[in-house]
Amino acid sequence: MFHGACSLIFESMWARLFNVGVESAPDSIERFTDTDRIAFGCPQFNQKKSMQASAQIAFDDASFSAFLASRQEPEWLATQRRQAWQAFGELDWPNRSHEEWLRTDIRMFGLQRYGLDSSPPESVELPQPQLAAGIELGGATVSLDSSSVKSQCEARWQERGVLFGDLGKLVSAHPEKIQPHLMRRAFDVNYDRFAALHGAWWSGGTLLYVPRGVVVDEPFHAFSAITDGGVDLGHTLVILEEGAEATLLSETASLNPTAGGMHCGGVELVVGAGANLRYVNLQDWATGVWHFSHQKAVLGQDANLQWTIAAMGSRLAKVNQHVGMVGPGANCQVNGVMFAEGRQHLSYHTLQHHEVASCHSDFLYKTALQDRARTVWRGMIKVDPQAQRTDGYQRNDNLLLSTSARADSIPGLEIEADDVRCTHGSTTGKIDEELIFYAMCRGFSRREAVRMIVTGFFQKIFDRITIDSVRQALGLAIARKVREYD
């Protein structure tokens, strides 16, 4: 049984974080350029870094064959990988002529700079996970540079048929459970070149499989970290059979907060009829990391999903988040918390797809931006002709904490049924000075006032999050980031 290491009371965490907080925030973000990337990094990892250089596998044909040979996976999986690699070869990198990439510039991204690390991970000190403080877990995985360093599932859950751990290992041990779902309905390797790259090369990652009717009341925790310049190609696959219930908390981090690297990932959530999944994903890579991810949930009849996404880190993030409601009565709530600073660019594309009747979807994304950060949120509610009695909601609020930050918010509806209720909206604005003045009249410093107001801005989302440790972690992460506002 493991416990989160951090059980400090709220106030003193608050105190700690404010004392160190703002002054130590790296202003190097502002100066950061692509070529600087290698120069960053704690000295203690330099050694690893240089060893790694000799053990890196480039993303080319020769290495791919060697990669396949080294993995000893079932033939169906090798075939799947080969097909994806072929798609990769046939596709071009997306560019700004594609609608989805219109506002997201990846010309500075060069895949040739990255490679998969084949050397076994050394024992390095990992950052403290944020989401699992003070809670008892049903299991935990940790990966470093896409290699599993810890994979554990409590015996009491294993006894009930639950599988949780490193997907790379479990896929060979339990193909009958995994093959029907892995990259079938919830991941399309042909979607774009990043999806194809991931489909071919994914390694590490997390599987959570909960058999029919099993209710797991302890959250699972998945932690992915990368070294400076490292690569994470982890794949997350969650399968809840009919009537199952579970919670998965996943988070990412870099060993060094200004390091570079690349994540090219995929998330598949397969939620069976009447099943209930709570999934939390905190993306907190260092400010030099490229983050590309395709994430999709497929909900069966009367299934329930609460999906909370927190986007804090990375240099540039491009994420597709898709919920497909394929069984009548499915219900999903999506909570998006984004905080962008420095020159970060976070681009989230959500799709709530009502494929059948009587489903309910509720997406709320809130974003705060400071410095010269940029966010793009593009949401779509798609209602198929047969999806009558759809109830869809979509909203994105953006709070600008500096005059040079920019938020693009593009809500959209595509409705082909006639008996539906869909609402969408978005707001973008800065903090009203009157709020700051009022708080200052009550003895708040300007910065305290701004922190409080920003936290209040996110409160509506926090109120929806039903996991205490997650609510607290996200509240702290946001408060830590808010700097002077003028």
Add this chain to the structure above:
Amino acid sequence: MTDTLEIAGLHVSVEGKPILRGVDLRMERGETHALMGPNGSGKSTLGLAVMGHPNYEVTAGSIELNGENVLGMSPEERARAGLFLAFQRPIAIPGVKMADFLRHATTNVRHPERKEGEELIPMRDFRKELKGKMEHLRMDVEFARRYVNDGFSGGEMKRAEILQLAMLQPKFAVLDETDSGLDADAVRLASESIAEIGRAKMGLLIITHHDKLLEHNPPDVTHVILGGRIVEKGGPELAVELYQHGYDRIRSQYPEAEAQNQQMIQQEETV
């Protein structure tokens, strides 16, 4: 030594437009003063200028707390030094719970040297004190869990301002129409509460159009403001005259100030 608040020759402009044109007002802690005047005469402006609202530019004069000019101080520093304004129109802060807001505020005001991030007053003590004060004001404890002024009725906002006054215990408080928006019972309760909380312990500058508040808090001094100037000063009987008979006498007695008052109101209407 008694604390003093002294406003001398105060001129205030908003967006370059003069509003206050030389206000003098001196009060001691423990005194109650009434500030009366028709709409648009500059009452709220005076309160906001005392707290240092950034849009209210002091072009001449001074505001001194115990002989120290506060004009160079931020609103935060003024609050910590013991100044308070109960807003005529309190501001909503969505997502911030009343209790959290007040705990932070109370800590800062009681520990003026506190730096951001240092300990707040202990939760248990704070809760107990807040609960006691809310009971006293006959406020539902649920109130503390609501977001600051968010979706409050006019009356709820005013009671929340009184609660803040009770918690922050300033040296001097400007109460800007803290009795408006309340029904008759609530006005009585508010008036009694203010008398209990502040009358002896604070210097109160009460802005009101009604009699109840002043009935429970009879002013030592009544100031009449018109066109951004204090045109008359008197005792409690002056306040009684004004809320009984209105401002006709004042308006005709001070035609120049009246003309400026009209001008300000018209400017406002054309904006």
